[in-house]
Amino acid sequence: MTMGSVRPEAQGRLAGALRPPRLSFYVLGQLLGPVAMLTFLLTSVIWLVNILPLLDLVINRGQSAPTFLYLILLLLPTLLMIIMPIAFFFATLFTLHRLSGESELVAMAAAGYSLRQLAMPVLAAAAIMMAFTYLCALWLMPAGQRALRDKVLDIRADMAGALLNEGDFNTPALGLTVFIRQLGSGGEIKGILVHDNRDRNRPVTYLAEKGILAQTPMGTRLIMLDGTVEASAQGGKQLSVLNFKSYTVNLDQFAGPTRNTLRKIQERYLGELFWPSETQGVTERIRNQFFAEAHNRLSQPLYAIAFGLIALAAVVRGRRQRGSIALRLTMASFAAAGLRIAGYGIMGLAQRHPAVTAVFYLLPLLGAAGAIAVMAGYSPSSILARRQMQAAT
Numbered sequence: 346m347t348m349g350s351v352r353p354e355a356q357g358r359l360a361g362a363l364r365p366p367r368l369s370f371y372v373l374g375q376l377l378g379p380v381a382m383l384t385f386l387l388t389s390v391i392w393l394v395n396i397l398p399l400l401d402l403v404i405n406r407g408q409s410a411p412t413f414l415y416l417i418l419l420l421l422p423t424l425l426m427i428i429m430p431i432a433f434f435f436a437t438l439f440t441l442h443r444l445s446g447e448s449e450l451v452a453m454a455a456a457g458y459s460l461r462q463l464a465m466p467v468l469a470a471a472a473i474m475m476a477f478t479y480l481c482a483l484w485l486m487p488a489g490q491r492a493l494r495d496k497v498l499d500i501r502a503d504m505a506g507a508l509l510n511e512g513d514f515n516t517p518a519l520g521l522t523v524f525i526r527q528l529g530s531g532g533e534i535k536g537i538l539v540h541d542n543r544d545r546n547r548p549v550t551y552l553a554e555k556g557i558l559a560q561t562p563m564g565t566r567l568i569m570l571d572g573t574v575e576a577s578a579q580g581g582k583q584l585s586v587l588n589f590k591s592y593t594v595n596l597d598q599f600a601g602p603t604r605n606t607l608r609k610i611q612e613r614y615l616g617e618l619f620w621p622s623e624t625q626g627v628t629e630r631i632r633n634q635f636f637a638e639a640h641n642r643l644s645q646p647l648y649a650i651a652f653g654l655i656a657l658a659a660v661v662r663g664r665r666q667r668g669s670i671a672l673r674l675t676m677a678s679f680a681a682a683g684l685r686i687a688g689y690g691i692m693g694l695a696q697r698h699p700a701v702t703a704v705f706y707l708l709p710l711l712g713a714a715g716a717i718a719v720m721a722g723y724s725p726s727s728i729l730a731r732r733q734m735q736a737a738t
Contacts, residue, residue: 426645659677
């Protein structure tokens with residue numbers, strides 16, 4: 346379907362108008378609904394896969410449901426940054442194809458609604474997607490990744506949360522097994538077993554009738570009362586037993602790794618990628634990785650414009666036969682997928698050669714330029730058809 350130009354009288358009315366025509370708002374509304382729905386569906390599917398490690402962590406560490414919800418919400422910006430441009434492309438392709446199939450685009454063209462005017466709501470929707478993608482890439486994603494990492498480290502270091510599961514054999518750390526028979530309402534513990542098998546040649550077992558888990562300025566301490574310490578040596582051939590009235594175990598020694606002051610790439614804001622403040626630990630290779638990641642984030646939202654124009658070109662240019670439309674939609678999907686895969690593919694090369702970062706911006710610009718060329722009548726099929734006509738004449 347080829348949309349004609351605007352009639353002369355319509356051009357005069359549009360020139361004096363201070364806002365887009367109502368049809369543009371209609372098309373924009375038709376676009377945003379499927380974009381939101383497809384973004385939600387794709388995010389939900391990928392979200393479920395990514396939250397499984399967090400679910401295992403929360404369950405094993407005895408964390409609450411609100412904590413789990415907080416953790417999975419922190420993952421959203423990272424997923425949305427990747428999903429939104431892709432969801433926008435398929436939603437735009439679906440919406441424009443539906444409008445074409447229901448002859449609404451034909452009616453709009455008959456009313457003087459030009460191809461350029463149709464591109465305006467598509468580009469407006471792309472601009473909205475770009476704004477949200479930039480928001481996620483430049484602020485929400487690094488903020489969420491920082492909060493997620495800090496919270497995970499807190500959970501792994503929270504030995505109290507790992508031990509407050511009565512009646513279960515808990516393994517808060519590799520080589521450590523803890524069993525609590527009963528946990529009282531006042532925080533007292535009855536029936537304690539702690540088996541430390543980190544040194545397989547000298548395993549130690551702590552047994553106590555009762556105790557208490559205390560948070561002190563020095564860290565988490567398990568104070569056991571009226572119990573024994575059983576230490577074996579020589580592969581279990583030698584066993585020593587020590588009775589005690591009170592014995593304190595430092596649980597911080599079993600905690601997870603301490604915080605690393607060097608932030609990961611995804612946890613850094615744009616300024617920290619271009620100009621890292623650390624004076625130690627940031628090698629030239631790491632600086633190149635930061636530099637490539639910064640340009641990758643700046644270029645990702647640009648794919649929304651390229652994808653919108655590719656979808657528009659696939660629907661409005663060409664014959665309306667069912668086979669022809671299916672072929673154009675398939676080719677548009679392959680073109681969009683090829684652009685995005687190429688963007689991911691050059692990431693490794695850009696980390697080794699900083700000059701390659703220019704390709705991050707070149708790819709979406711080439712995609713947009715190619716779509717504009719197709720809409721202007723310079724697609725391979727259009728050029729071939731013109732040559733055949735010229736040869737026939």
